[in-house]
Amino acid sequence: MKKIDLEAAVGFFLLIGIFSLGYISVKMGKLEVIGSKGYTVYAEFEQAGGIKPGADVQIAGVTVGMVSGIRLDKNYEALVSIQIDDGVRLQEDAIASIKTSGLIGEKFVQISPGASEKYIPAGGRIRDTESAIDIESVISKYIFGKI
Amino acid sequence: MKKSLYGAICVVFIFCLSLAPGAVPTACAGDATDQIRETADAVIAVLNNKELKKPENKLKRRKQLREIVDKRFDFAEMAKRSLGLAWNKRTPEEKKEFVSLFSDLLEDTYIRKIERYEHEKVIYTGERVEGSYAAVRTKVVTDQGVEIPVEYRIFKKGTKWEVYDIIIEGVSLVNNYRSQFSSIINSDTYAGLVKKLKEKVKKESE
Numbered sequence: 012m013k014k015i016d017l018e019a020a021v022g023f024f025l026l027i028g029i030f031s032l033g034y035i036s037v038k039m040g041k042l043e044v045i046g047s048k049g050y051t052v053y054a055e056f057e058q059a060g061g062i063k064p065g066a067d068v069q070i071a072g073v074t075v076g077m078v079s080g081i082r083l084d085k086n087y088e089a090l091v092s093i094q095i096d097d098g099v100r101l102q103e104d105a106i107a108s109i110k111t112s113g114l115i116g117e118k119f120v121q122i123s124p125g126a127s128e129k130y131i132p133a134g135g136r137i138r139d140t141e142s143a144i145d146i147e148s149v150i151s152k153y154i155f156g157k158i
Numbered sequence: 159m160k161k162s163l164y165g166a167i168c169v170v171f172i173f174c175l176s177l178a179p180g181a182v183p184t185a186c187a188g189d190a191t192d193q194i195r196e197t198a199d200a201v202i203a204v205l206n207n208k209e210l211k212k213p214e215n216k217l218k219r220r221k222q223l224r225e226i227v228d229k230r231f232d233f234a235e236m237a238k239r240s241l242g243l244a245w246n247k248r249t250p251e252e253k254k255e256f257v258s259l260f261s262d263l264l265e266d267t268y269i270r271k272i273e274r275y276e277h278e279k280v281i282y283t284g285e286r287v288e289g290s291y292a293a294v295r296t297k298v299v300t301d302q303g304v305e306i307p308v309e310y311r312i313f314k315k316g317t318k319w320e321v322y323d324i325i326i327e328g329v330s331l332v333n334n335y336r337s338q339f340s341s342i343i344n345s346d347t348y349a350g351l352v353k354k355l356k357e358k359v360k361k362e363s364e
Contacts (some may be wrong), residue, residue, distance in 0.1 A: 138291060139333075
């Protein structure tokens with residue numbers, strides 16, 4: 012009798028452990044298990060500079076969404092899909108730029124709101140984008156360019 | 159009978175071939191690039207005009223450059239985009255004043271810069287059209303052989319393409335001003351921004 016109690020307790024704790032592990036991985040990996048909130052817009056960048064799915068999307072430093080996917084499109088440019096929280100509307104002339112936090116920090120997408128009266132619908136595109144700036148190539152161009 | 163048929167096919171085939179090279183470049187270069195090229199060529203022509211290079215013709219030269227640039231750039235749209243969110247809070251009079259200040263600022267800063275250019279070449283590397291919006295990619299090659307990528311973001315107004323943003327070395331002009339203007343408005347007021355712009359324009363034109 013006593014032995015069964017002990018086994019039940021171990022099993023119970025094990026179950027709690029598995030659940031916690033699942034919860035943490037979903038939270039940390041920013042996976043959306045039960046439906047995804049928000050809507051998706053797309054942005055095309057000439058140079059995505061190593062941005063990864065799960066990267067933050069910010070307006071005025073506030074996270075308003077995340078990068079949900081990235082792939083190469085037919086023009087050999089990076090097509091980034093961005094999930095924006097419901098309630099945040101983007102003007103048609105909003106500009107999406109890929110920025111780095113600090114000099115070598117992680118990449119994120121910054122959106123600067125525009126002045127247009129029209130808003131980008133779900134599944135729409137942010138037309139104006141600024142690619143990630145490759146500081147190295149800019150520096151080398153101005154150092155080695157002058158002969 | 160059969161021979162003449164082959165002959166006809168041959169003629170048609172040769173005719174198609176002779177058409178193809180003429181047809182392809184126009185389809186690739188496109189209307190948008192042509193219009194940007196036209197403006198750039200006009201600017202370069204003024205810059206290389208020996209008569210206008212003389213010091214006494216400096217103002218005349220600047221005026222001509224301004225006229226050419228004015229025709230291609232939609233300063234009202236650029237001003238609106240640069241002001242961003244704050245644009246919609248402005249009264250029509252304020253909008254008008256801001257557009258004229260902003261175009262003065264751009265003209266003074268940029269025309270002064272391109273005035274110094276002489277031997278730069280422009281290479282057209284491609285264009286992308288999507289409905290009434292397009293991007294024309296170019297490279298400005300300097301004397302030293304440095305290539306500076308410059309992209310023109312344009313939109314269609316009737317049959318004319320007009321520039322609403324320039325992206326130099328990956329940095330958008332509109333976004334640059336947008337972030338500067340919004341930080342000035344946040345730390346100061348809109349009136350403060352107008353005052354700053356007026357001072358800057360005055361300083362540049364002196």
